[in-house]
Amino acid sequence: MKQNIGTIDRLIRIALAIIAAILLFTGQINGPLAVIIGVLGVIFLATGIFAFCPLYIPLGISTKGKKSK
Template structure:
């Protein structure tokens, strides 16, 4: 599993996940929408922490900057 998420991409995913959590805990979202967005938030956090997004593979997307030698 090769890393394919850059720093900015990870930060955006974490911010979105935190935003969803805030909406849930302030009762702005509930029911089915809350469940779907909650699952999305968990996926965003998981992919941010492991720096890998499986959906990027088929499209060849890589936001990780290459290290210079």
């Protein structure tokens, strides 16, 4: 897996995962919406940690900057 997520993108994804976890654990959301938010939170956390988003590949997107030599 080649990393395709930049630092700011990673931080935003991890922050969204933390917000989702807080909402779930405090009981602010429940029912089907809680399941959807929970799944999205796990996806955001995983993609943020590994700096890889499979959806970016077919779309040809990369927020990771080019390395200068």
